[in-house]
Amino acid sequence: xxxxxxxxxxxxxxxxxxxxxxxxxxxxxxxxxxxxxxxxxxxxxxxxxxxxxxxxxxxxxxxxxxxxxxxxxxxxxxxxxxxxxxxxxxxxxxxxxxxxxxxxxxxxxxxxxxxxxxxxxxxxxxxxxxxxxxxxxxxxxxxxxxxxxxxxxxxxxxxxxxxxxxxxxxxxxxxxxxxxxxxxxxxxxxxxxxxxxxxxxxxxxxxxxxxxxxxxxxxxxxxxxxxxxxxxxxxx
Amino acid sequence: xxxxxxxxxxxxxxxxxxxxxxxxxxxxxxxxxxxxxxxxxxxxxxxxxxxxxxxxxxxxxxxxxxxxxxxxxxxxxxxxx
Numbered sequence: 200x201x202x203x204x205x206x207x208x209x210x211x212x213x214x215x216x217x218x219x220x221x222x223x224x225x226x227x228x229x230x231x232x233x234x235x236x237x238x239x240x241x242x243x244x245x246x247x248x249x250x251x252x253x254x255x256x257x258x259x260x261x262x263x264x265x266x267x268x269x270x271x272x273x274x275x276x277x278x279x280x281x282x283x284x285x286x287x288x289x290x291x292x293x294x295x296x297x298x299x300x301x302x303x304x305x306x307x308x309x310x311x312x313x314x315x316x317x318x319x320x321x322x323x324x325x326x327x328x329x330x331x332x333x334x335x336x337x338x339x340x341x342x343x344x345x346x347x348x349x350x351x352x353x354x355x356x357x358x359x360x361x362x363x364x365x366x367x368x369x370x371x372x373x374x375x376x377x378x379x380x381x382x383x384x385x386x387x388x389x390x391x392x393x394x395x396x397x398x399x400x401x402x403x404x405x406x407x408x409x410x411x412x413x414x415x416x417x418x419x420x421x422x423x424x425x426x427x428x429x430x431x432x433x434x435x
Numbered sequence: 436x437x438x439x440x441x442x443x444x445x446x447x448x449x450x451x452x453x454x455x456x457x458x459x460x461x462x463x464x465x466x467x468x469x470x471x472x473x474x475x476x477x478x479x480x481x482x483x484x485x486x487x488x489x490x491x492x493x494x495x496x497x498x499x500x501x502x503x504x505x506x507x508x509x510x511x512x513x514x515x516x
Contacts, residue, residue, distance in 0.1 A: 256473075257500055264497070293500065300502040302442075307449050347446055347503055381447070 246287025305381025
């Protein structure tokens with residue numbers, strides 16, 4: 200299989216993503232420039248973090264119209280796996296591939312720290328190896344990561360079990376003190392209804408090496424490789 | 436043309452809250468609420484009646500995010516200001 204790591208002008212976690220994926224067996228990541236118009240040769244797509252287009256207007260608002268995004272929309276509709284990390288999550292929301300929006304942190308501060316997140320649903324291509332309740336330590340670094348959705352959207356997200364990750368304290372409780380950016384219901388990551396598009400503010404790409412603080416991000420990428428492998432085995 | 440983008444009433448506006456508090460500290464306790472949005476001045480060539488519907492479309496697609504923001508599109512009258 201092959202991973203695509205999309206590079207927008209202003210992406211700054213593209214190298215982290217590529218480096219992290221290079222160490223995952225079977226991921227075979229490659230960069231794809233945002234002016235490209237096809238992602239046909241790839242099995243999974245990563246929209247990395249950063250400040251695409253300088254975060255002008257709104258985070259992700261301009262990147263969402265980059266030529267590559269039409270290909271992302273097309274491949275997402277065809278069922279390919281798409282993961283948007285940090286700015287990538289913002290782009291997915293702006294593009295309408297995920298519901299809700301990410302707004303200024305409630306504290307008005309840029310948050311840069313290690314966060315504990317709890318896996319809410321194991322039935323997704325992104326959480327195959329992580330049973331419900333698994334705690335993942337993943338760093339966050341963002342100024343606009345407060346997830347917002349109106350009541351109706353929030354109800355749908357919960358009913359369809361689309362919330363994959365919540366911010367929790369070290370004991371695994373979704374308390375206000377662990378909700379660094381003020382997201383509704385401590386939401387750290389959501390997927391679409393079809394469960395093949397995942398957006399999260401924390402950085403699994405920066406948590407792929409125990410010596411650097413956490414290796415928990417590996418479990419998300421390995422799950423994606425597993426999901427693609429399983430899918431192929433079923434198709435064969 | 437002018438476009439004014441404001442956060443929806445249901446969306447928390449921490450910037451507005453911080454500015455409200457500063458205004459209250461600076462001697463205006465009467466200030467009830469501050470909401471911070473964006474103001475865009477746009478020069479467009481062509482017939483306003485023809486251009487406006489397309490501008491509305493771009494207001495929804497690009498200039499505002501309807502999930503969290505409302506917008507107003509206003510004609511700036513010639514010679515005004």
